[in-house]
Amino acid sequence: MWLEGPARPLLRTAGFRLALRSLALSLGGAALVFVIIHHAAESIWREQIDATVGGALTDILSDIQRNQQGLAQNVRDTMAEGGGLFYADIGPDGTLQAGNFSAPPAVLARWTGARTFRRREGLMLPPRVKAVRGIAHRFTDGDTLLIAENADPLLATNALIARSFVAVFGTILALGLLSGYLAARTESRRVDAIATTLREIMNGDLSRRVPVGPAGDEFDRLAAGLNAMLQRLQELMENLRQVTADIAHDLRSPLARLREHLELSRRRFTGPGLPQMFDEALAQIDQALDIFAAMLRIAEVEAGTRRSHFAPVSLSDLLEALAETYEPAFATAGIALTADIQAGLTLRGDKDLLQQMIANLLDNVMLHAAGASFATIRATRTGQRISLEIADDGPGIPPEQSTRVFQRFVRLDAARRHPGYGLGLSLAAAIAALHGGGIALRENRPGLTAVIFIDVSLES
Ligand SMILES: Nc1ncnc2c1ncn2[C@@H]1O[C@H](COP(=O)(O)OP(=O)(O)OP(=O)(O)O)[C@@H](O)[C@H]1O
Ligand SMILES: [Mg+2]
Incomplete structure (x- = not known):
């Protein structure tokens, strides 16, 4: 009956999950953009290099044909002209015949068409060059001509794109998580505010209303709808x-x-x-x-009008006095009444009504707990909650009837031979609600325990 439930972790709120979903979409979008940028930048670099080395190859081939001086001599002549490209004439045995760089046989075997190779794959290059891109041309006499260009700008561009990607990815991730957390916290607070109000309403204060904010968002619309209801x-x-x-x-x-x-x-x-x-x-x-x-x-x-007469009541004293008053009547009925009452329990309330509520429950034990031999009044306070129990070891009531007996005029068959109208528990429940509390009946195995909770933090 009490709208409590454990506090839900923020990460499990709908707001946070929604934020996570849009975060995943943003990250996916960012990744796609970077893949496209990376691809485009690399293509531009490659096409540029491939055109340069392709042109150089055409030049050398036409020189060879024209001057008939052989590959090695033409490579040396072309290098002498400068131009910044890398050349290698590698003989069938893998030795460098002429050129300013060289590739090991493993690289040579894989070098078909335009390829990019790094120095760490065994290439002999000037110290500042980390990678080259170029083409391999194989002659019928077994020589291979490699023409390549420094590919470091290509690698640098790739590295820059990767670094930007990590930075953008990280920023989106951090901002997304932060906004998810903030959304979840706001949502939690608003739901808590609604739940608190509903709890107070269930505790009997029907005049309470759910707070409606000025934003007019879905929570405000829900709150307005709840309030109208x-x-x-x-x-x-x-x-x-x-x-x-x-x-x-x-x-x-x-x-x-x-x-x-x-x-x-x-x-x-x-x-x-x-x-x-x-x-x-x-x-x-x-x-x-x-x-x-x-x-x-x-x-x-x-109607709640008695709330205006509320004054501090010592519940402990009230219960002790009632236990003392009822004890002889219980003893006559063959029931030993004991009391286990925490000292100093106080609350703001209507003393007469509280007395009536407890008397109704004690009367019920005397009337309906046929064959009981023990009854106990227990009262303790835990935190902001006073809990009061009246237990007997009589026949009890079937668990499925434990809510129905609070309805007006409901009396179970066994009670029909005793005087009564079936209104005692209704009045007790109304009194508990007036004091910001609730009442429930639980099985005592054997017997029945009436439990009353009064939340003293709700006292006005
Ligand atoms: N301690 C109990 N043991 C067994 N049955 C109980 C006990 N307390 C209540 N009941 C059952 O719950 C029914 C409703 O109780 P309630 O106090 O509302 O009415 P009543 O005692 O019959 O009449 P009234 O209190 O109006 O004089 C009882 O008729 C009885 O059947
Ligand atoms: Mg009764």
Whole structure:
């Protein structure tokens, strides 16, 4: 019945999960953009290098054809002209015939078409050059001509793109997580505010409303909807209470007059059997008047007007006194009543009503716990909550009836041979709610335990 539930971790809120989803999308988008940039930049570099080395190869091939001086001589001549390219004439045995760099046989075997190779793969290059890109041309006599260009700018561009990617990725990740955390915290706070209000409403204060913020967002719309529903509910409840109270009130006067009339008639008329008839009629009217009195009391308590009379009450003293008062009657009924009451329990409340609530529960034990031999009153405070238990080891009630017996006029079959109207628990529940608390019946195996919680942090 109490809307509590453990605090949910922020990471499990819908807001955080939504933020994670959009974060994943942003990261995916960023990754795609970087793949495209990387691909485009690399293509531009490659095409540029490939065109240069392709041109150099055409030049050398046409020189060879023209001057017939052989590959090695032409390579030396071309290098002498400068131009910044790397050349290598490698003989069939793998030795360098002419050139300003060289590649080991393993690289040579893989070098087909335009390729990029790094120095660490065994290339002999000037110290400042880390990688080259170029082409291999194989001659029929077994020589291989390599023409390549420094590919360091290509690697540097790739490294720059990778670093930018890491920076952008990290920033999106950090900002995404932060915004997810903030969204989750805001959402949690707003849901907590709604849950707190609903708890107070369930504790009996139907006048509470869920806070509505100025933003007009989905929470505000939900809160406004809840408030409209609560308003309607409160009106209906008040209506119902009013009607019940009016009926009880309006019927009480004619009944009281009828009672007076019967009383007078009993004195005036005598005859065989008449006094007994009058007595029975009077007893029935008294019962009806008692029921109306009890219903009006419940209506009064539920209306909450008694809250204005709240004053500090020593619950411990009240319970001790009640235990002492009831003990002889319990002993006569063969039930040993014990009390285990924490000292110094106080709360703001209506002393008479609290006494009535406990008396109703003790009366129930005496009346309904047939065959019980023990009963206990226990009261403790944990944190902001006072818990009060009245337990017996009688027959108890079936667990599925434990909520129904709080409805007005509900009495279980076993109780029918005892006097009562089925209103005692309704009144007790109304009194507990008036004090910001609740009441429940639990199995005591054997017997029944009535548990009352009063949240003293809600005291006004
Ligand atoms: N300690 C108990 N052991 C077994 N049954 C119980 C106990 N307390 C309550 N009940 C059951 O719950 C029903 C409702 O209790 P409630 O106090 O509302 O009404 P009542 O005692 O029958 O009448 P009233 O209190 O109006 O004089 C009882 O009729 C009884 O069947
Ligand atoms: Mg009762």
